Amino acid sequence: MQEFADIALTVNGDAVARRVETRQHLVDFLRIELGLTGSHLGCEHGVCGACTVRVDGAVVRGCLMLAVQADGADVWTVEGLSDTGEIADLQQAFIERNALQCGYCTPGMLLTAAEMLEAGRRMTRAEIRAFLSGNFCRCTGYHAIVDAIETAMQGRFGG
Amino acid sequence: MADPSPSVGRPLPRSAARRLAFGRGRYADDLRFPGLLHLAFVRSPHAHARIVRIDPAPAIAAVPNARVFTGADIARVCGPWQASVDNLPTLVSPPQHIVAVDRAAWQGEPVAAVVAASRAEAEDAAAEVVVEWEPLPAAAIRDRTLDADAAPAHPELGGNLSYATLIRAGDPDAALAEAAHTVEGRFSFARHTGVPLEPRAVIADYDPGEGTLTVHGSHQAPWHQQDTLSRHLGIPEHLVRVVTPDIGGGFGIKLHIYGEEIAVSAVSRLLGRPVKYVADRMESFVSDVQARDQSVSARMGVDEDGGIRGLAVDALSSFGAYAAYGRPPVNEGMMTIMMTGGPYANGHYEGRLRIAFQNKPPSGMYRAVGQPIACAVTEQLVDWAADAAGIDPVDMRRRNYWTDEACPLTTPGGIGIRRLSLGRCLDRLVAMMDYGALRAEQAALRRNGVHRGIGVATFLEMTSIGPERYGPAGAHVSTQDGATVRLEPSGAVRCVTSVVEIGQGTHAALAQIVADCLGTAPQHVAVVGGDTALTPYGGGAWASRGLTIGGEAAWRAAQGLRQNILELAGSILQADPAGLDLAGGAVCDRATREARITLAEIGRIGHFRHDTLPPGVQPELAVTRHYVPDAVPFALANGVQGSSLEVDTETGEVRLLDHWVVEDCGRIVNPLLVEEQIRGGVVQGIGGALFEECCYDGEGQMLNASFADYLVPMAAEMPDIHVGHVETPLEGTALGAKGAGEAGTVGAPAAVLLAVNDAIRPLGAQVSSLPVTPESVLTAIAAARA
Amino acid sequence: MKAPRFSYVRPESLGSALELLAEHGDEARILAGVQSLMPTLNMRLSEPRLLIDINRIDALKGISFEDGTVRIGALARHAELLASPLVAEHLPLIAAAMPHVAHVAVRNRGTFGGSIALADPAAELPACAVALDATFVLASLRGRRTVPARSFFHGLYETALAEDELLVEARIPALAAGYRSSFLEFARRHGDFALAGVCCHAHVDGAVLSDVRLACFGSEDRPLFAGAASAAAEGRAWSGDVKQAVKAALGGDLDPIGSFHASAATRLHLAQVLTGRALDRMVRAG
Structure with missing residues (x-):
């Protein structure tokens, strides 16, 4: 029982070991300790989705998980998914459709959209909107984001 | 522009999007500073209270590395300020301390700044600072703040009235008395705020060696910050530098000068260390400027045939505890009474305005300032009058728009109109909506008990406000922007602009403008900005001015460089510059279009081979120009919005089905950017129409100061938004662009309000308070049944 | 923060x-x-x-089915419930509720047991448990005990859990022959906590309802078994009159708490409207 803990995990495919304050949430760990500033803090109470990261294959609110809980986990952020090219089609669609303005929500949107694509099928616009309903964007009004995700789905699943 | 261009007008993706979408944005909180300290504020839990005593000792005991600065400590470096407007001498405003001294006037007002090695530790220490309070009665209910027995927001002012004015034209009393039909309503517009996703953030770094202050911040107007920091901290202006990295949304919220930002600089100055403060979301809800917050009584009279005869509005607008410092603070209310009725031919008008203080967060300018209120009031009255006169709402509007023949004119509210395109916008909108079919579908569904509603709302959009408003007010706000355009030795181009990029994509549009002027492609033009030490002086990002003003400046600078390049080419080619042109990345023969020498060759010779030039030739391959709007006091855009929705009359739920906008922002430099400004603006307007409200109890406690309870629009409830354009270039400028950032937010609340009322009209119910909530719809329906 | x-x-x-x-x-x-x-x-x-x-305690994980009962471990994540064929087949009420529980990223982490033990009055799962007559298994060093859902929720964030007790799992009777469920909630935005919601579970024979169990959430300080409204539908053929009787009885069952999101009267009205609609749907679903 202690206020610090040693953790070892993989982040974007790289092994990482650190001593962390037990109170530090995952996104502060990624941002402050690892310099992965692509994941953002928008509310720190689990509503806005700006801190969305992938943990053990599923998106989570990075502000609603302690870094110490990620001990042993496989964590991916927008930086890693950019490097592997996994979301290259989504990113290209976002860019071409101007589905981002200030860009602050974009990493979280992309991570959530990437999980949407794992369903392996095209979704209706209403389904896409429902899936995105936990990610706040103040700039775009969402329409262009839905367009971009539709484009990526079309590219992957045809139709 | 003289030369028809290959790039302006095209929907080109912007290069910054590529960076941001790869997680390579660099926002203020992402930056690293050696020796950085973190600052957290102790804030008032009371809306109004006297500070009896502050004891920092427990904080230091808990966190030995912490330092606590009370308001009095800060005041030793930076005294209080006072909002004032030179040409509104009757404006009443109290002095405001950077950090509260003796008395806090809203829940959330900073009362002490705590610095420690990390944000968490600063918060640990802040939680231990003991403040002894003596609560005071609070002015917390907008419509009662001017009552005789209302608690004073500031005891020393004697009353809560800050400002009152009256606009009158023609004889509105007689016109309204003689009208065949008179409609009236009492409207309420809730207090809300801008909620940029990136909270306000600032890192101040005072270097005691050189006496310089460098501030990195998420701010829309770095020059305004530079001015304020210099004057209030007593640091010579050339030693103050404000840098704006990537900015995660602004919408007006980051336009203002906040005590917090100044306090951070003050603390940095006191400690000689870099100090960072990033507002957390809970703080944002009680410290970001808040807006709207008006009640408006309005009356319109029309002829038998629907012609508008007269209009009268009476607005009570709230400031919060203070008006945001440094800019004319009356704008929300003034825009309401100036813009109401604006699109419609009418000579008889009265607009009355009172602005009052409340013990709530300071008021400031949020996207579209006052115009959504004016638009909603006007358009609802027009709809009601159409109903009273038995005229279709679309016909009603077409009948009453100012005609082309009447222009130029000044509206009774005082808005100068050169030229509008409302009729063309309306025609386009009606076609896009398939208005007739929508009405038929609505009638058919109504027979099945389904209540669809259609709203069509006209808007004027004031953008790119020039010096006439800020100069006489005495505000240290520059309404010009500047650009330096430089040819690099490789033939690539750099544009250094004062325009602040906050996500709108203005920098990308500047690249298009510059590229066209220089006959090159936008990808060969790099645009940089966001540093008051390095770019030309300018205004910043507000009032949708980036392209209208900053774009014009860049155009002028690029034209200057173009001329210099042609002259240099003339020297090199021994040709008459008048016979040369720029195209395809080269200097070409104006007549034959044959390439004569590339820009790269010009760059190489102009920068490296002066030895080969004729004597006396001084290549000038960088040109700086500034532009201040001189042809018109502001750029007035206009348009029409349509909303289709369905009301569940049992639950009060409003389900948005579709939304349309036809907008005329003059010359469109990049439709991809314009249309997303429109859509984003619409959704913020829908936020105000259906969701957003800062809820307060009678003691001034904000009840919903979290993202879970302050409802912003999310994807699932928003409709698709169809955008069409009419292009009427702005007169008196080369580019012809007007602003486009306000339009969506101006017109959407009206379109949605009208559609809701259209849906529930058969039940005899109407609503006139925004946001429209399920409860307010149910209440209106129940009242109509009773 | x-x-x-x-x-x-x-x-x-x-x-x-x-x-x-x-x-x-x-x-x-x-x-x-x-x-x-x-x-x-x-x-x-x-x-x-x-x-x-407790996230690494395997004994608290998983969803299983045995002898007509579905066992949901306290650590079963919302996403697991949403994707579970067992839940879809045997607990269609919960399957219908899950898409309304928050958002994908929250469902990927949030647990069934966490939702039950927190006892948020506007949450979906506690009300589902009440309507389905779930039994909760609580463990402490003193031993294990079971508590029926209807007596588990004591008030705002208050439950039968003692300070030293941990919720281990829920045991929920699987959908029996002739039974149907219906779930409706009203929230301002998708995934928000509901202003009002209703879980219906009953035997349906033609239009005749029996063993009716209505549970409301979002109204009071806890999920509430609506006894009078359930009784008003019991043994009767569903009709407009019965609907009115159920709605009226619900007025006696519920004493909603108002807030800035919606007044008490609005919450009651919404609960009544949703209950009528949910029962309409349930009967029609045959």
Whole structure:
């Protein structure tokens, strides 16, 4: 029982070991300790989705998980998914459709959209909107984001 | 522009999007500073209270590395300020301390700044600072703040009235008395705020060696910050530098000068260390400027045939505890009474305005300032009058728009109109909506008990406000922007602009403008900005001015460089510059279009081979120009919005089905950017129409100061938004662009309000308070049944 | 907005978790999906001395079906419930509720047990448990006991759980022949906590309802079994008159609490409208 803990995990495919304050949430760990500033803090109470990261294959609110809980986990952020090219089609669609303005929500949107694509099928616009309903964007009004995700789905699943 | 261009007008993706979408944005909180300290504020839990005593000792005991600065400590470096407007001498405003001294006037007002090695530790220490309070009665209910027995927001002012004015034209009393039909309503517009996703953030770094202050911040107007920091901290202006990295949304919220930002600089100055403060979301809800917050009584009279005869509005607008410092603070209310009725031919008008203080967060300018209120009031009255006169709402509007023949004119509210395109916008909108079919579908569904509603709302959009408003007010706000355009030795181009990029994509549009002027492609033009030490002086990002003003400046600078390049080419080619042109990345023969020498060759010779030039030739391959709007006091855009929705009359739920906008922002430099400004603006307007409200109890406690309870629009409830354009270039400028950032937010609340009322009209119910909530719809329906 | 300091411990077995709970009592908090606890930590509304992370205790995981009962482990994530064929087949009420539970990222972490133990009055799962007559298994060093859902929820965030007790699992009777469920809620935005919601479960024979169990949420300080409204539908053929009787009876069952989101009267009205619609749907679904 202690206020610090040693953790070892993989982040974007790289092994990482650190001593962390037990109170530090995952996104502060990624941002402050690892310099992965692509994941953002928008509310720190689990509503806005700006801190969305992938943990053990599923998106989570990075502000609603302690870094110490990620001990042993496989964590991916927008930086890693950019490097592997996994979301290259989504990113290209976002860019071409101007589905981002200030860009602050974009990493979280992309991570959530990437999980949407794992369903392996095209979704209706209403389904896409429902899936995105936990990610706040103040700039775009969402329409262009839905367009971009539709484009990526079309590219992957045809139709 | 003289030369028809290959790039302006095209929907080109912007290069910054590529960076941001790869997680390579660099926002203020992402930056690293050696020796950085973190600052957290102790804030008032009371809306109004006297500070009896502050004891920092427990904080230091808990966190030995912490330092606590009370308001009095800060005041030793930076005294209080006072909002004032030179040409509104009757404006009443109290002095405001950077950090509260003796008395806090809203829940959330900073009362002490705590610095420690990390944000968490600063918060640990802040939680231990003991403040002894003596609560005071609070002015917390907008419509009662001017009552005789209302608690004073500031005891020393004697009353809560800050400002009152009256606009009158023609004889509105007689016109309204003689009208065949008179409609009236009492409207309420809730207090809300801008909620940029990136909270306000600032890192101040005072270097005691050189006496310089460098501030990195998420701010829309770095020059305004530079001015304020210099004057209030007593640091010579050339030693103050404000840098704006990537900015995660602004919408007006980051336009203002906040005590917090100044306090951070003050603390940095006191400690000689870099100090960072990033507002957390809970703080944002009680410290970001808040807006709207008006009640408006309005009356319109029309002829038998629907012609508008007269209009009268009476607005009570709230400031919060203070008006945001440094800019004319009356704008929300003034825009309401100036813009109401604006699109419609009418000579008889009265607009009355009172602005009052409340013990709530300071008021400031949020996207579209006052115009959504004016638009909603006007358009609802027009709809009601159409109903009273038995005229279709679309016909009603077409009948009453100012005609082309009447222009130029000044509206009774005082808005100068050169030229509008409302009729063309309306025609386009009606076609896009398939208005007739929508009405038929609505009638058919109504027979099945389904209540669809259609709203069509006209808007004027004031953008790119020039010096006439800020100069006489005495505000240290520059309404010009500047650009330096430089040819690099490789033939690539750099544009250094004062325009602040906050996500709108203005920098990308500047690249298009510059590229066209220089006959090159936008990808060969790099645009940089966001540093008051390095770019030309300018205004910043507000009032949708980036392209209208900053774009014009860049155009002028690029034209200057173009001329210099042609002259240099003339020297090199021994040709008459008048016979040369720029195209395809080269200097070409104006007549034959044959390439004569590339820009790269010009760059190489102009920068490296002066030895080969004729004597006396001084290549000038960088040109700086500034532009201040001189042809018109502001750029007035206009348009029409349509909303289709369905009301569940049992639950009060409003389900948005579709939304349309036809907008005329003059010359469109990049439709991809314009249309997303429109859509984003619409959704913020829908936020105000259906969701957003800062809820307060009678003691001034904000009840919903979290993202879970302050409802912003999310994807699932928003409709698709169809955008069409009419292009009427702005007169008196080369580019012809007007602003486009306000339009969506101006017109959407009206379109949605009208559609809701259209849906529930058969039940005899109407609503006139925004946001429209399920409860307010149910209440209106129940009242109509009773 | 950083959490205050706390100690953290991650027991690997139920036994050691219970020992820690017994030792630290109300100074400790159980950490499961943390989707509700974490915001209160970040806001410093909650300042526990010790967090006991139960996420690695295998005994608390999984969803299984045996002898007509579905067992849902406390650590079953919302996403697991949403994707579970067992839940879809045997607990269609919960399957219908799950898409309304928050958003994808929250569902990926949030747990069934966390939702039950937190007892948010506007949450879906506690009300589902009440309507389905779930039984909760609670464990402490003193032993195990079972508590029926209807007597588990005591008030706002208050439950039958003692300081030293941990919710281990729920046992929920699977959908029996002739039974149907219906779920409706009304929220301002998709995934928000509901202003009103209703869970219906009943035997349906033609239009005749029996063993009617209506549970409302979002109205009061806890999920509520609507006894009078359930009785008003009991044994009767569903009709407009019965609907009116159910709605009227619901007015006696519920005494909603108003807030800035909606007044008490609006919440009652919405509960009545939703209950009528949910029963309409349930009968029609045959």
